[in-house]
Amino acid sequence: MKTAVVHARIEPETKVKAESVLRRLGITPTEAIRIFYTQISLRDGLPFMVEIPNEVTEETIAKSQRGEEITEFGSLDEMFHSWET
Secondary structure, eight states, X not given: OOOOOOOOOOOHHHHHHHHHXXXXXXXXXXXHHHHHHHHHHHXXXXXXXXXXXXXHHHHHHHHHHHTOSOOXXXXXXXXHHHHXX
């Protein structure tokens, strides 16, 4: 029997983006929360890694968000080949 209630406040933009993804997956926010809680219970912890990025990763993310130092490739093979040179 489902009788427990969970209340959470999140940023409106995050809610809109997340619910758009959930609609594409064909699940409701309630179902997603139920899945998340079930996975926490089964794994005895979060079902994904939670890490604090190091300085290099933080700077790379910031540059990417600003559109700086971005390289695009036509294929994975092209990208892998660029690593060899």
